[in-house]
Amino acid sequence: MSTALNRAGLARDAYKGAATTLCAGCGHNSITNHMVKALYELGVEPHLLAKMSGIGCSSKTPAYFVETAHGFNGVHGRMPSLTTGAHLANRQLIMLGVSGDGDTASIGLGQFLHMIRRNVDCTYIIEDNGTYGLTKGQFSATADLGSVQKKGAVNTFQPIDPCAVALALGCSFVARSFSGDGKQVVPLIKAAIAHRGTAILDIISPCVTFNDHDGSTKSYSWVKDHEESIADVSFIPFFEEVHVDYEPGTVRDVQLHDGSHIVLKKLGEDHDPTDRQAAIKVIEEGRAEGHLVTGLLYVDTKMDDFATTEHIPQRPLKDLSQDELRLSRDQFSQFMSEFA
Amino acid sequence: MTEPIVNDLTIQAATVNGSGSQTANLVLTRAIFHMGIPVAPKNVFPSNIEGLPTWYQLRITPEGHMARSDKVDILVAFNVATWREDLKTVRPGGAVIHEEAFSTAEARTDVTYYAVPFAKLAKSKIQNDTLRKQLANMIYVGVVAGLLGIPWEAVEHGVRRQFLTKPKAVPVNLDAIKVGYDYWQDNFSKQDPYRLEPMQGAVEGKVLVEGNQAAALGALMGGVTVVAWYPITPSSSLCEYLVAYADRFRVDTATGEKLISVVQAEDELAAVGMAIGAGWAGARAMTSTSGPGISLMAEFSGLAYYAEVPVVIFDIQRIGPSTGLPTRTSQADLGFVYTLSHGDTKHVVLLPGTVEECYELARDAFDYADRFQTPVFVLSDLDLGMNLWMTPEFKYPDKPLDRGKVLSKDDLERLAGEWARYRDVDGDGVTYRTLPGTDHPAAGYFTRGSGHDEMARYTEGADAYARNMDRLSRKLETARHVLPAPLADEAGAPIALIAFGSTHAAVVEARETLAASGKPVDYLRIRALPLSDDVAEFVRRHDHVYVVEQNRDGQLFDLIRLALPAELVGRLRSIRHYNGQPIPAVAITEPLMQLEAVPA
Ligand SMILES: Cc1ncc(C[n+]2csc(CCOP(=O)(O)OP(=O)(O)O)c2C)c(N)n1
Ligand code: SF4
Ligand SMILES: [Mg+2]
Numbered sequence: 001m002s003t004a005l006n007r008a009g010l011a012r013d014a015y016k017g018a019a020t021t022l023c024a025g026c027g028h029n030s031i032t033n034h035m036v037k038a039l040y041e042l043g044v045e046p047h048l049l050a051k052m053s054g055i056g057c058s059s060k061t062p063a064y065f066v067e068t069a070h071g072f073n074g075v076h077g078r079m080p081s082l083t084t085g086a087h088l089a090n091r092q093l094i095m096l097g098v099s100g101d102g103d104t105a106s107i108g109l110g111q112f113l114h115m116i117r118r119n120v121d122c123t124y125i126i127e128d129n130g131t132y133g134l135t136k137g138q139f140s141a142t143a144d145l146g147s148v149q150k151k152g153a154v155n156t157f158q159p160i161d162p163c164a165v166a167l168a169l170g171c172s173f174v175a176r177s178f179s180g181d182g183k184q185v186v187p188l189i190k191a192a193i194a195h196r197g198t199a200i201l202d203i204i205s206p207c208v209t210f211n212d213h214d215g216s217t218k219s220y221s222w223v224k225d226h227e228e229s230i231a232d233v234s235f236i237p238f239f240e241e242v243h244v245d246y247e248p249g250t251v252r253d254v255q256l257h258d259g260s261h262i263v264l265k266k267l268g269e270d271h272d273p274t275d276r277q278a279a280i281k282v283i284e285e286g287r288a289e290g291h292l293v294t295g296l297l298y299v300d301t302k303m304d305d306f307a308t309t310e311h312i313p314q315r316p317l318k319d320l321s322q323d324e325l326r327l328s329r330d331q332f333s334q335f336m337s338e339f340a
Numbered sequence: 341m342t343e344p345i346v347n348d349l350t351i352q353a354a355t356v357n358g359s360g361s362q363t364a365n366l367v368l369t370r371a372i373f374h375m376g377i378p379v380a381p382k383n384v385f386p387s388n389i390e391g392l393p394t395w396y397q398l399r400i401t402p403e404g405h406m407a408r409s410d411k412v413d414i415l416v417a418f419n420v421a422t423w424r425e426d427l428k429t430v431r432p433g434g435a436v437i438h439e440e441a442f443s444t445a446e447a448r449t450d451v452t453y454y455a456v457p458f459a460k461l462a463k464s465k466i467q468n469d470t471l472r473k474q475l476a477n478m479i480y481v482g483v484v485a486g487l488l489g490i491p492w493e494a495v496e497h498g499v500r501r502q503f504l505t506k507p508k509a510v511p512v513n514l515d516a517i518k519v520g521y522d523y524w525q526d527n528f529s530k531q532d533p534y535r536l537e538p539m540q541g542a543v544e545g546k547v548l549v550e551g552n553q554a555a556a557l558g559a560l561m562g563g564v565t566v567v568a569w570y571p572i573t574p575s576s577s578l579c580e581y582l583v584a585y586a587d588r589f590r591v592d593t594a595t596g597e598k599l600i601s602v603v604q605a606e607d608e609l610a611a612v613g614m615a616i617g618a619g620w621a622g623a624r625a626m627t628s629t630s631g632p633g634i635s636l637m638a639e640f641s642g643l644a645y646y647a648e649v650p651v652v653i654f655d656i657q658r659i660g661p662s663t664g665l666p667t668r669t670s671q672a673d674l675g676f677v678y679t680l681s682h683g684d685t686k687h688v689v690l691l692p693g694t695v696e697e698c699y700e701l702a703r704d705a706f707d708y709a710d711r712f713q714t715p716v717f718v719l720s721d722l723d724l725g726m727n728l729w730m731t732p733e734f735k736y737p738d739k740p741l742d743r744g745k746v747l748s749k750d751d752l753e754r755l756a757g758e759w760a761r762y763r764d765v766d767g768d769g770v771t772y773r774t775l776p777g778t779d780h781p782a783a784g785y786f787t788r789g790s791g792h793d794e795m796a797r798y799t800e801g802a803d804a805y806a807r808n809m810d811r812l813s814r815k816l817e818t819a820r821h822v823l824p825a826p827l828a829d830e831a832g833a834p835i836a837l838i839a840f841g842s843t844h845a846a847v848v849e850a851r852e853t854l855a856a857s858g859k860p861v862d863y864l865r866i867r868a869l870p871l872s873d874d875v876a877e878f879v880r881r882h883d884h885v886y887v888v889e890q891n892r893d894g895q896l897f898d899l900i901r902l903a904l905p906a907e908l909v910g911r912l913r914s915i916r917h918y919n920g921q922p923i924p925a926v927a928i929t930e931p932l933m934q935l936e937a938v939p940a
Contacts, residue, residue: 018798047783050621050776063786063798070776072620073788074613075643081568081605081613088566088601088614089623090777111613114606313597317565318622318775320599322741325563325624327589329736335557336733338504339547 007043007239015040017064022057027179027205027220028127032064034182038189039066042237050086050093054079054108057134058100058127058205077108080115083122084306090316091307094193095122102132105141105160112162116171116198121305123192123199126162127179129207130218137210148215161287163297166200167280172300173199174279176293178223179206184294187235187262191296194237194260197305204292223292230282230295231273232265256301264296273299342433345533347377349413351398351484354426356419358390360474363502365396367513368481369728371490371498373548376539378404380845381728382922387573387667393422404542406729407846408922413534414487416480417442418458427451435532437483452531456483456523465519468512475516482520486528488536492521549731551698551724555654556581557734558702559626560589563741564652566618566625567602568611570633573667574722575656578628608633612640612653616715619644619651620787622746622775624706628654631673632662634680641715642681645812646789648762648773650709650716650744654702657721659920668920669722671841672891675898677717678869683790684809688819689717689869693844695729697867701824703737710744712770712819721890723922724842745772749780757782761796762808769815816870823868828878835936836862836882838875840896842922843888849925854932861886861932866896871903879908884936888928892918 003011015036020029039049044066051062051071059079062071074082079097087095104112104126115124130143137150141160148154166174173195177185185203192199204223206212212219217226231252236242238259246265254262254273264273272278279298286293327335351368355361362383373379380399386392399409412429417438419426430436432450440457447453462476485495495517503509555578559567569579583602590599605611611627618625629637634655644651657673659665678689688708690701701718709716752759752774759782762771774783785796793804830836839847844865854861864878864885879885879900887897894914901909915931917923 021798045779046781047777047779051786052617066784068781068784070774070784071786072617072647073786074616075639078609078613078640081610082617082620084603084610085566085568085614085617085619085623085625086621086776087617088603089618089621089625090775093621093776110606111610114610307601310601310603311596311598312601313592313595313599316622316777317599317601318618320563320565322563324599325565325590325741326561326737331589332561332736333733336547339549339553339733 006040008045010040012036012040014046014068015066017067020064021060023209025208026057027129027207028058028061030179030182031125031127031185031203031205032061034185034189035065037182038186038193041186042190042193044094044193048092048094050095052079052083052086052095052097054099054103055134056100056103056132058098059103061127062098077103077106078111079103080108080111080120080124084115084118084120087120087122087307088310088312089318091312091314092316096193097122097124099124099126100133101126101128101130101140101142101162105162109160113165113169116166116169116200118306119172119197119303121196121198121307123189123201125189126200126202127205128162128202128218129205129211130216131207131211133207133210144217147217148213150210150213161283162200162202164280164283167276167283167298170276171200171298172197172303174298175200175296176202176204178204178227178292178294180220180224181227181294184229184233187233188296190235190237191233191256191260191262194235194256194258195299195301196257197303226290226292228286228291228293229267230271230293230297231267233296234263236261236263254299254301262296262299273297342533344535346535346537347400347402347539349400349534350409350411351400351414351416352412352426352429353396353416353480354419354422355394355396355477357386357388357392357394359477361394361396361418361477363474364477364481365398367478367498367502368484369398369498370501370548371485371494372398372400372536373543373730374494374497375490375536376543377536378402378542378730379548380406380730382408382723383727384921385667393419400536402539402542403852404730405845405849407849408924410924410926414484416484418477418480433533435487435534437480437487454483454487454528456520461519461523466516471512475512478513478516479520482517482522483524485517486521486524487530488534490536543730545732546730547733548728549695550577550726550728551692551695551720552578552656552726553581554695554698554734555702555718555720555725556585558699559652559706560585561737562703562706563624564626564706565600566615566623567600568605568614568627570605570608570611570629572630572633574658574726575628575630575633575654577726578654578656608636609640612637612651615651615653616640616644616649619709620647620649624710626652626654628656630656630658631660634673634677638681641687642683642685643789644715645681645685645687647787648713648771650713652705652709652716652718654718654720656725657719665920667722669842669922670891670918670920671721671843671889672895672918674719674891675895677719678899686816686870687715687717688712688816688823689719690824691719691840691867691869692724693841693865693867695724695731696734698724699734707742708819708823711742712815713744713773714815719841721842745770747772747774747778749778749783752778752780752782760794761785762792762811763794764811764814768818769811769813770818820870820872823872825872826867826874826878827865828863828874830862830881831860833860833862834883836864836878836885837888837928838864838866838878838885838896838900839888840866843890846923846925846928847888850928853925853929859936869899871899875900876904876908879904879911883911884913885911886913886915886932886935888915890917890923892916
């Protein structure tokens, strides 16, 4: 393990959290490790990080990374509203939300949609296992039609695909990945954090206890066999130099507002991550062909985020002084006299 | 003709919702107030945008009674649909101004009729086609001004004040009023006893404010910076006023930036969630709603209680579910709000009884929330929130904002990082918190519901849980002694009243009536939950204590009974009013006299 210090002067261990209480082999644990790596490499200052979550096995994970950061384990499906409020109180914080597929696509669907609609500056990670892990294995709304529950029941409903929904709403950052694919997850987490606006990252994260059997489309083996990455992702933070040593025409470079770059290396067909229609098409085609399309599907670096459209200052609203908050005596008596 | 009745009358205007009648009502109210005469307006409106009947009651008394009157002296009948019923409400000897086309055949003979061809006058005299419908209501203001002898100067003032921000509208409205004024002069001679005469000393230093306006101003003065809300009558206007006031007072003139964020959320779950998120991150945060929204906030309120997050939640009460009487007043959320959420929860609830208290308690709610790190509910209601009330001008705060026990980076350095989020260092149950963004390695902690130890570490341990529960009780006990104390008005009477909220106005009047009939009663007004010890002491000093409230089951009565020592419980009696109309004084005096007549 690296003891090298990052930009914030911290070793990788500083990004660890409490010991996990999740099942051994749970995809969520892998994501926690990816998170540690991404946050360490980005040099995020722990005190500026706010880890937010709803309820579920997935929503417990913020306790398992960056122990010294503030975190808030809220109520089921309502992480977005807590995140929105905390962000408005203090725009300086890096809002990092972790949710599950039940937390997001069922009970929390409304808040998920409205957070995207407002483009609140935050990272929204869905640890997507197609099941309700914490309540012991019921189907969730992301379970595919025809997928089979552990005890044999067959899912008869169309799935809600969080990425497709996010794209339909014009979400400013939409990506999908697989918990077992650290090479892809880590740069996507970094890019999502660097992005200004709501970044949705749907990470298929197998539940070894309730949804890792034959007939499941969220099992390790199914995802390994069916994952189709649209491009190799690498992330170059604003504080590092960009070396482009690729053949021309083989990479796409997306520059984020903070000067970071997402470099996408073509794998199969070329996908333009700034083309929303193309992103929707790529998901639809993958679904029709029985593939799980992963990678950065869409990014819009121009869209104003919520705090910008709300015209609130950069300095935290929580820090405003009494003089700024209260009417002056003169203003107050003038105002009272208007009621006469 | 009988003795003149001066400055002591109730006007009731029966109109059609959405016809612009409210503006006319307000002009009349402001004109009379300008004469130095106390006014108490009550708007009774349907859950409808246009077409259903609506009534506006303007009560005028030299004493400044603010409660609704159950008697109408002057009816202004504009609505043919309710005409027959409206007529029944007028007291014998009263006056009725009505649209000429309404039939008075078989109508009452003990009232004076003034038939005015409102429709015809509007058609022939109001040139402005687009505004004719609105302006037609102004004609009634002119007729009433003529009837009661309101000086034209007062009328002008009323119009100018009502259109403070739209001065262009003043002349057309005055013209329309003049049509009615002239019609009165040209066609009627006075047949009824009612008159208005300018008064001295009754309204000096007073202003007319809606409770929701007052609360919005209070929130602003309390330093609110994050507001999240979802529209619902009768709460909406609180946040709408806040938006307007914030646009005026919370814009950084140098940068154009807003020093507040007001978010219209997707529902009340999100509204309270945003407010709690903001409160957790250190902002002064609030939401405002009414009963249906409170229901949706139940789960989050419990989380905020256990996670100990400051947040202010306004409940402008109305009658029950959304399909029902959603635009009628009530005080029936008291019990629900007090223990809102599942599990062992008990909240700080503030109970403003006047618009001045709407301002003060809205302002101070933020201090209490920060100080006790808990949700603070402010319970107002439709009557208090949406009607104009005469009030002394509000006072500028004499205390700085109290942000509670928050540890800064410097504090943590001084403590060498020795700190535990839920450790009761001071013995008052209130622990120290840190805010996200505090640049110290010991600052961070993980916030969750009830399963944590003093260090905020996860545990399901029985002892840690019970310890935390006991500390939370201790915290509420600390709060109980600090919250606004009940206000007592006592003169050694053997019987007494207890009330809260907008019922206050009716109690004040009922006491005067009772005292005048030789039965003075003492009074205690509750201003916060959990209940102060003063309540039991007050009950101990009286033989019978009547708890007056606007709900069916006597919710405050129940709470007080639970808090009383057994030997005092029998002294308590309950008076309840729950028909959706603001409680009038007779709804107190009559049952009290009846119950007093029965030996206990
Ligand atoms: C209001 C409410 N309803 C139900 C529950 C019970 N519950 C806890 S976790 C959960 C499902 C979590 O599923 P998901 O978000 O997919 O998380 P996972 O455990 O699969 O990671 C449910 C239904 C709850 N905590 N709150
Ligand atoms: S039940 Fe499933 S989701 Fe929950 S910890 Fe175990 S493996 Fe992970
Ligand atoms: Mg799940």
